[in-house]
Amino acid sequence: MLTNRVKELRARFNLTQSGLAENVGVTRQTIVSLEKGSYTPSLLLAMNIAEVFDMPIERIFSKEEKKK
Amino acid sequence: MSMYITVFLRIMLLLSFSVMVFDFLRVEQLFIQMDRGYIDGFEVFITRWPGVIFIIIAILFVIINIVQFILVRRNKHSILNAFLAAEYDVSDERAVQITHKAVSNAFVFILVYSFFIIGSYMFIPNYFVDYIWYPLFTTASIPIVGLLTYLISFKVLQHK
Secondary structure (H helix, E strand, C coil): EEEECHHHHHHHHCCCHHHHHHHCCHHHHHHHHHHHHCCCHHHHHHHHHHHHHHHCCHHHHEEEECCC | CCCCHHHHHHHHHHHHHHHHHHHHHHHHHHHHHHHHHCCCHHHCCCCCCCHHHHHHHHHHHHHHHHHHHHHHHHHHCCCHHHCCCCCCCCCCHHHHHHHHHHHHHHHHHHHHHHHHHHHHHCCCCCCCCCCHHHHHHHHHHHHHHHHHHHHHHHHHHHHH
């Protein structure tokens, strides 16, 4: 399972969901489900998000083992 | 473009076309019966509204397809190579992924549904004579059921 800090970083960078969506080339709904953790982004989208926040991907996305 | 509109139009297109074909088959069947000497003559009333609806919906559907294609091309986030039908949402990578899942669900549902439809012909063996509508409308129901499964699956996955 992939967890992310998109919501936290978006707030820190003072970006709206629509703004971030526009920057990375997806719809707002995709950002919503990404923040909820119900969508695993493609590598390209993850790289685009990392570019917007100017951070390496691994500081935004991290792998988490599924709880049994 | 709302997926509800495109799915509704596609279903109406299939239904109106089926009714048109049904009318044609009904008359053909009466001619065959007369030819074989089962009946001396017949009277038939053909309704025009399925044909009118079919033409209107076909024109609307072509227009919507063109508009949809233009919108997809204009939207810089769209994944153009995934666009195959107006029902497909290709607005971004998640929409394409959901479309793929919904299409898979519809495909499996069609496989199961067709199995039962084919089996149901066993119970109506004289459908060519008395129930001419049965094979026609059950065949038309296959893509309709597929479309509805696709729509429901898509909307459920989209709101997850």
